[in-house]
């Protein structure tokens with residue numbers, strides 16, 4: 065069995081030509097709201113832009129998005145990039161999901177509302193930079209998953225040596241992270257960096273600066289590529305906010321945020337006098353949209369603020385919001401919302417930030 069799989073790996077089927085057919089991978093968020101699904105449609109026409117890609121359907125009863133009797137869910141193509149696995153001219157197409165009337169969003173289609181909010185907020189020109197953290201897990205035995213490189217059933221050296229680390233005993237999983245960076249850039253995603261994180265086998269990649277709805281689109285596509293590479297590497301990608309109990313950092317997705325006013329002269333004062341009070345006022349409401357099980361992570365320890373208590377600080381990593389020192393120094397710039405957990409939906413987080421600040425909590 066193993067031998068067959070290895071033989072298949074050596075046979076690079078991605079190099080076979082497709083006889084001028086273009087393979088379009090339709091990608092969507094499923095009924096967990098945290099995971100992605102995809103399937104391929106073969107086109108015999110050139111695919112140059114989104115307009116060349118048609119709506120499609122899938123069996124929503126198999127993704128927890130519909131019941132068997134009314135099982136069809138429609139896929140609306142919304143963001144297209146290059147497929148880094150199959151290579152050009154093949155495409156990845158992120159899709160929104162709709163009920164058969166093609167107007168009612170299906171379960172967990174939060175892009176639908178995010179796009180409306182981003183349109184409303186257009187005049188404040190929101191920019192985002194999302195720091196997506198994740199754990200790499202490896203199978204030990206048949207079912208049990210444990211962080212890559214950790215002694216089976218045991219623990220590695222305590223934290224302190226792993227963040228931005230090098231070296232065999234400090235850095236686990238660089239090859240996958242590196243492959244992911246390349247694949248995202250080839251796809252055309254706005255990935256701006258990677259680093260190993262505080263916990264061993266925990267990593268981060270950054271998406272941004274991205275404008276409006278693009279932040280969510282690119283983050284979901286980067287997550288998709290990461291899981292696809294995980295298949296190749298035999299590594300499970302884990303976004304649980306607190307996968308390992310004890311003195312091991314949880315996994316977050318800091319969201320850096322700015323608007324035209326925070327980026328202008330006087331932006332720092334504007335953040336302090338206008339943005340931060342609004343974020344404080346909306347704290348509890350926003351936390352509901354910032355990822356499931358986030359209260360296990362936001363303990364006030366391990367470089368977090370507290371789940372039930374809004375806080376901010378210049379340059380502080382123990383707060384809900386960090387205002388970078390550079391923003392204070394320049395008198396303008398951006399802020400870092402440290403509250404979202406790794407399993408959050410960026411459409412919700414970005415919308416919540418824009419709604420609480422630019423729209424003054426209107427929605």
Ligand code: ADP
Pocket residue numbers: 191192193194195256270271272273318320321322327397398400
């Ligand atoms: P940290 O020091 O918290 O680890 P990172 O370097 O990982 O920060 O991430 C910072 C993110 O902030 C990057 O994704 C970057 O693109 C983003 N960013 C920088 N300037 C702005 C801005 N004006 N508005 C929004 N995001 C920004």
Ligand code: MN
Pocket residue numbers: none
């Ligand atoms: Mn079928």
Ligand code: MN
Pocket residue numbers: 195268
């Ligand atoms: Mn970071």
Ligand code: MN
Pocket residue numbers: 195197261268
């Ligand atoms: Mn980080």
Ligand code: MN
Pocket residue numbers: 195318400
């Ligand atoms: Mn950060």
